[in-house]
Amino acid sequence: MAAFISLLLAAGALFVILRPLRQASREASPAAEARGTGQSLLDRRETLYRSMRDLEYDRKLGNLVDEDYTAMLADYEAKAIEVLKEIDERLKGADEELEREIAAKRQAMGGATP
Numbered sequence: 001m002a003a004f005i006s007l008l009l010a011a012g013a014l015f016v017i018l019r020p021l022r023q024a025s026r027e028a029s030p031a032a033e034a035r036g037t038g039q040s041l042l043d044r045r046e047t048l049y050r051s052m053r054d055l056e057y058d059r060k061l062g063n064l065v066d067e068d069y070t071a072m073l074a075d076y077e078a079k080a081i082e083v084l085k086e087i088d089e090r091l092k093g094a095d096e097e098l099e100r101e102i103a104a105k106r107q108a109m110g111g112a113t114p
Contacts, residue, residue: 031084
């Protein structure tokens with residue numbers, strides 16, 4: 001009987017401890033989602049850069065003819081440009097959001113301006 005009560009208390013304590021974590025995962029903020037998307041963009045950028053370096057290396061080794069190298073490099077460059085544009089757009093939006101948050105904090109502090 002004592003073991004059952006101990007187990008019940010332990011389960012209750014575990015529930016109370018883990019409850020905020022479960023709620024936080026369900027209520028992911030837009031900023032957290034943007035960070036996740038931003039990280040995947042950075043990962044894609046690095047993957048494309050690495051692919052271009054590997055392509056150059058393969059050409060130097062003679063594993064690629066110039067026509068294939070040129071076509072593949074153009075494809076990687078086009079994809080990299082799109083990723084970089086998207087990263088810039090995300091950063092632009094993040095800057096604007098940060099400025100709004102700063103203005104709101106200043107307003108809440110009594111309208112202090114720089």
